[in-house]
Every structure is written in C-alpha cells, then in structure tokens.
Amino acid sequence: MQLWQIPLLFVVGIVAGILNVLAGGGSLLTLPLLIFMGLPSAMANGTNRIAIFCQNLFAIRGFKKRGYFPVDLVLLCTPPALIGSWFGASLAISMDDALFNRVLAGIMLCVLIFTVVDPMKRLRRQDIQFSTLRKIVLAFSFFFVGVYGGFVQAGVGFIIIAVLLAHGMDLVRINAVKVFVIFVYTAVALGVFIYHGEVNYFIGLSLAAGNSIGGALGPKLAITKGHDWIKKVVNLTVLVFALKLLFFT
Template sequence: MDAYFWQLPLLFVVGVVAGILNTIAGGGSLLTLPLLIFMGLSGAVANGTNRIAIFCQNIFAIRGYSKRGMLPLQLALLCTPPALLGSWVGANLAINLDDQVFKRLLALIMVGVLIFTAVDPMKRIRQQEVNFGWWRKILIVLSFFGVGIYGGFVQAGVGFIVITALLIHGLDLVRINAIKVFVIFAYTFIALGVFIYHGQIDYYLGFALAAGNSIGGMIGPRLAVAKGHDWIKKVVSVTVLVFALKLLLFP
C-alpha cells in the first residue's frame, strides 16, 4: 500500500490531462500506458487497467457532447456495432502484445493522420450536408470494424484513427469527437470484459486513473464546442506530431 501513496495522486493528475486530450484529439493513453508500466505493471495489465479510465472518461464526454447538441446519434449508432465486433477480436490479440511493433506502427499511423489533418482535403464538402448513401455506409462499417480491432488491441492512439476515418466523409472535428467518444465507450465495454476475464487489471491504479480521466472527460467537450473545428485541428496536429516523434525517436 505504501507505493500507492504517490502512485494514486500522480495517476489522477495525469488522468485529467489524458482525459482532455482523448476527448478533443487523442493520444491520452500514450501518457497513461507508459506511466502504468513505469509503476510496475506488465504491458498486458497496463493495457487492461487503462480501459477502466477510458470507459469512465467517455461516460462524461458523451454526456457533455450530447448536452450541447453535438452528438450525431444516428451516425454514431452506425459506427458502433462493427467496432464492438472488432474490439472483441483485438482485445483477445492484445493478451500477447509486441510493444516494439505496436510503437512503430502507431508512429507511422500518426504521421499519416498529421498529413491528412494538415492538408484537410474535405474542407470544401464540410460546408455541405453530407449524404450518407449506401457506399458511404459500407465504407464506415468496414473502417470501424478495423477501428474496433485496433482499439481492442491497444487503445493508445485510436482517436487519431477515428478522426481520419470520419474526416474523409467531410464531418467537422467537433462532431467527429462526439462520435469518437461514443464508439470508444461502447467497444471499451467489450474489451474491458476480456481483460477482466483474463485477470489483467489493477483495480487500485485503474480507479485512480479513471477519476482523473473522468474530470478530463467533462472538460474536453466544453473546450471542443467553445473553440470549434479549426482550434481542434491545431490541437490534433500538435499532439500527433509530439507523440509520433516520441515513438519514432524514443521507442
């Protein structure tokens, strides 16, 4: 219990920062996962413990976006079922996770997100009402099955993948973040169950982190709605760049 004396407050503070990042951009788990491992958890247990915080954080984030009228519920519900199925697959794969392969892959994905966000090729159609025909719906289902696999597998950086998956359809980043927290909340329920079943959770550390993430989950939607798409775009770009460089140069 002595170690918890300093671990729990530190996790709470870092959790607040991670919760804000997760709800307006992504990458919060790139702060919390290394910290949990530093505290002595194995990669698998840190991965599972982090899911408690993600689950709690997104309860508050969903409420925040919904209360402000920024959650496109119909589209969120379309994205969720394939992500649920993918998360079960990914979480089972995560029990034997190769850290170095993950870090390199994530860094490359983040560089791609940075380029896409900077170029913003969908800026023109974002001013229009997006028509979700059958081909768009099929593409969304397939892409969110992949999102679910990745999110169930490791979680860290999944927000950047969701942002990219929805930016190509011309949505603004405020609504994208609302959909993101809804989908991640739903599939985290499945992934968390897998980690609990395999005993890969430290509940003391998990709930301390969850308390901080939940506070961040309340603050994030307020910032996102108040500041708008262009401000979030800058936050996403800076966050992606910092974490990508960290993963590439200091894996």
C-alpha cells in the same frame, strides 16, 4: 502501490482525458505510467481501459448536453467497432511493443499529413448525406477501428478522426461520435481483460478519477473553440507523440 502515486495518476489522468476527447494519444501518457508503476504490459493495457470507459461516459454526457450528438452516425459506426474490439482485445494479451510503437508512429504521421492538407475541407458540411456505399465503407472502416482499439487503444482517436474527416465531417461532431464509439467498444475490451485477470482495479479507479474530469472538460473546450482550434491541437499532439514513438522508445 504507494501513496504518492495516487495524485500522480489523478493529474496525468486529467491531461489524458482532455487529450483523448479533443484529439487522441492520452493513453500514450497513461500506459507508460502504469508500466512504470510496475504493471506488466498486458495488465497496464487492461487497467487503462477502466479510465477510458469512465472518461468517455462523462464526455458523452457533455456532448449530449450541448446538443452535439449525431445519433444516426453513432448508430452506424458503433456496431462494427463493437465486433472488432472483441477480436482486438483477444489479440492484445500478448503483443510486440517495439513493433507496435513503429506502426503507431507511422499511422499518426499519416493522420498529421491528412489533417494539415485537409483534402475534404471544401466538402465539409453539417448535413452530410450518406449513400448506401458510403455507409458500407464506413461500417468496414469502424470494424478495423474496433480491432485496433480493442488491441491497444493508444492512438485510436487519431484513426477515427482520419476516417470521419475523409467523409467531410467537422472535428466537433467527429469527437462526439468518437467518444461514444470508444465508450461502447471499451466495455467489450475491458470484459476480455477482466476475464483473463489483467486488470488492477485500485490503480484503474485512481486513474479513472482524473480521466473523468478530463472527459467532462473536453466537450466544452471542443464546442467553444471549434474545428480550427481542435485541428491545431490534433496536429501538435500527433506530431509530439509520433516523434516520441520514433526516436525516444
């Protein structure tokens, strides 16, 4: 690692941290950067988890400080995601990058269509009541969120947004749930990568410094700007990254 790479990691980390809290896709900036710096794909994947872990720690604090933290929903979504992340991270040690890019691009375009059409808009409310069946569906959904997030992380925020939008939640509270779930399952996934020796700590901590600042700024922007503004950020981010994955990789 060269000295000039540290400020580059820091700046990209700030941008990625804000994107990850508001929408997702920050890892689509940081993963290619880590690979460009010479890390193998698996090690870049593992090293990136340090930044994600630190970023969401600060983001959780920001949402809780401002009173936007739906505890019941967090406790429902986190355990299945935690289990899924172990399976996903175990698969991530070897993966086909080209196939991943195409699948991720397809998922992101589906999320874009879903957020634009917003079929649950009329049902959106603050005091959502979850029946037993909806809780079961949500738990299964977050198990697969955990598998995907443990596997590669990049773009998992878009999937969580789509899952919770389908239940009528607003994007401010969705992001509060999202950062906590990702924080917890990232700890498990990071442990798997550390066990296999696929983490560069110095580069990871350099990137984490920037991601943490972005994670601290994200909740303030989310709460002050509100659902409609976040929706625009999500849509633009999804479109840009999906086009990049489809045509420029």
